Amino acid sequence: MMRRTGIFVVGIMTALLFSVFVIPAKAVQTNDDSHIHFVVSESPRMQFLKSGSINMVSCPEGLDLVMKKSTGTPACVRPHTATLLIDRGWALHVLPDYTNTDNNSELFEGSLGGLKVEAHDVNYFEDYVGYLAAPANQDQSYPGIIIIHEWWGLNDNIKQTAENLASHGYVVLAVDLYGKPAVTMADEARQLTASYDQQKGTANMIGAKKYLEENHGVEKIASIGWCFGGAQSLNLALNTDMDATVIYYGRLVTDKDQLSAINWPVLGIFAGLDQGIPVESVNEFEQALDELGIQNEIHIYPDVDHAFANPSGQRYAPEETRDAWQKTISFLASNLQ
Numbered sequence: 530m531m532r533r534t535g536i537f538v539v540g541i542m543t544a545l546l547f548s549v550f551v552i553p554a555k556a557v558q559t560n561d562d563s564h565i566h567f568v569v570s571e572s573p574r575m576q577f578l579k580s581g582s583i584n585m586v587s588c589p590e591g592l593d594l595v596m597k598k599s600t601g602t603p604a605c606v607r608p609h610t611a612t613l614l615i616d617r618g619w620a621l622h623v624l625p626d627y628t629n630t631d632n633n634s635e636l637f638e639g640s641l642g643g644l645k646v647e648a649h650d651v652n653y654f655e656d657y658v659g660y661l662a663a664p665a666n667q668d669q670s671y672p673g674i675i676i677i678h679e680w681w682g683l684n685d686n687i688k689q690t691a692e693n694l695a696s697h698g699y700v701v702l703a704v705d706l707y708g709k710p711a712v713t714m715a716d717e718a719r720q721l722t723a724s725y726d727q728q729k730g731t732a733n734m735i736g737a738k739k740y741l742e743e744n745h746g747v748e749k750i751a752s753i754g755w756c757f758g759g760a761q762s763l764n765l766a767l768n769t770d771m772d773a774t775v776i777y778y779g780r781l782v783t784d785k786d787q788l789s790a791i792n793w794p795v796l797g798i799f800a801g802l803d804q805g806i807p808v809e810s811v812n813e814f815e816q817a818l819d820e821l822g823i824q825n826e827i828h829i830y831p832d833v834d835h836a837f838a839n840p841s842g843q844r845y846a847p848e849e850t851r852d853a854w855q856k857t858i859s860f861l862a863s864n865l866q
Contacts (some may be wrong), residue, residue: 640768678704
């Protein structure tokens with residue numbers, strides 16, 4: 530078994546190294562049918578070194594672009610290999626750099642609740658500062674929601690989302706798992722996730738839960754996260770009791786022994802074109818939840834890619850995002866209020 534595993538690992542790493550350093554070539558048919566000319570294009574690494582941006586790297590048709598988690602080195606690999614590398618934590622998605630174009634107003638149009646909201650920064654765990662949004666009327670108690678950011682960090686997009694949720698009658702705490710300013714470049718985000726301490730992050734999120742319980746008297750509480758935050762939302766559920774869990778295209782756990790810690794409803798929002806969290810793993814996750822008797826709603830949007838629900842990202846899919854958001858609002862209301 531050990532030998533077989535070793536061979537598998539060597540094979541994967543060989544594929545990755547080949548993708549990074551070997552210059553890809555493509556065959557081009559000329560007017561002379563008796564000859565095929567090979568046009569040599571630059572390797573992903575050389576493209577990256579010349580442009581200075583991983584988003585300027587292009588891969589031959591049929592290959593996906595990933596970056597090595599520890600160094601940020603780009604590689605062009607087959608989709609199945611990309612899935613394996615990402616699943617094992619060796620590689621990361623390459624997302625378009627974050628744009629500051631504010632499209633949240635379009636997303637939230639018609640989805641705001643009826644309550645006036647007040648929001649401010651708050652020190653909720655050790656020296657970590659999050660963003661708290663809550664209904665202005667504090668004469669009654671409200672359920673709590675912990676919002677977990679994408680790999681970019683706690684930015685304005687997440688803060689606006691917190692305010693939107695608060696308008697529906699929730700005390701919402703958007704956590705900061707990095708303790709550093711949000712970034713906008715993919716390689717900057719890669720560095721933040723590469724240095725992320727999962728044990729510390731779990732304690733951070735549990736601290737956020739305690740803060741809401743002790744300072745705002747919340748009796749029911751949910752978590753929601755996107756991408757990096759989606760995986761953290763699930764991780765929180767595996768480490769403390771919650772009342773609802775929402776995952777937007779986050780890395781999944783499919784082991785039933787681990788998932789058996791959950792005894793509350795789970796909402797999962799996923800993308801059909803996502804190679805990092807492929808449909809096969811989503812189906813396996815759903816099957817495990819079903820077999821454990823865990824109430825769940827799993828939605829896969831077939832024609833969109835990872836991070837489709839970020840209004841400030843280049844993969845933003847407006848119609849699917851609005852539909853997913855309405856499902857999220859309904860799910861939270863039915864399980865918290």
